[in-house]
């Protein structure tokens with residue numbers, strides 16, 4: 364039976380420090396999009412009403428049953444328009460659903476992750492894509508994974524200055540673009556630092572941090588700054604070494620190939636491009652969470668990357684990813700909890716043997 368863990372009203376005392384029996388049951392309501400009646404509650408302190416649905420990720424959604432099918436299409440390289448056609452949704456509705464779901468999944472992934480176990484090793488690389496127009500608005504995407512489990516720790520896009528061969532036509536296009544959007548800044552160092560910091564956050568207690576990268580000259584300085592010089596073991600591999608399975612960077616190269624293939628907007632020569640960087644970031648978050656919690660590490664494995672790292676006891680289903688809302692950090696409900704257990708309380712539980 365579902366027990367509300369707190370009053371959803373942020374102004375209420377029972378939101379921050381809920382006491383037992385802070386609310387009482389208050390009947391049911393029926394919604395045409397849901398098969399069962401939904402329990403209502405009333406907070407005894409602030410008098411506000413809420414329901415079990417208030418704690419769900421699809422709270423207030425239209426056609427909530429299409430959320431999971433949409434995620435499955437978007438992590439399979441299908442674009443927004445084709446997804447909209449397949450699900451019989453409008454394009455705007457598809458985009459709005461995507462943004463809400465991706466923000467939710469980014470929070471879920473951060474809430475569920477714990478500390479990396481000893482023996483973990485990090486792999487970092489960058490790949491390039493663009494927003495709006497390839498010639499004038501390139502992006503660099505720093506990408507950090509745990510090498511053994513392929514767990515995606517972070518990726519986010521950063522603007523870079525256009526470079527490479529400059530024809531007269533291209534120079535004019537760059538000028539026109541800068542008149543429209545302002546001078547294009549190079550924020551790639553900030554993106555690298557922020558991405559590496561996500562690794563440092565889950566590696567605080569490790570005695571040594573093994574980091575694999577290529578030989579780009581900017582990496583050692585940022586890595587020392589983020590991870591601390593004394594415990595960093597930085598292994599650098601020349602980019603000219605053959606990119607086969609024996610290459611030390613094979614795990615990250617392989618993960619990059621996978622995200623490029625399965626996120627339509629990262630594919631080369633595709634017309635599925637991101638118009639805005641922030642929505643590319645959401646696409647990266649959506650794919651990363653699915654990769655970490657739903658997909659097996661390798662096809663012959665039973666476990667997901669997050670499961671191998673001990674963050675969750677089993678692989679999650681897409682519908683479980685889309686269960687409880689995650690905007691109260693670790694005080695949000697655990698996706699595998701039915702009765703109202705928070706992630707913090709779930710992580711304190713003794714392991715079931």
Ligand SMILES: [Zn+2]
Pocket residue numbers: 370371372375376377378406407408409410411
């Ligand atoms: Zn209240």
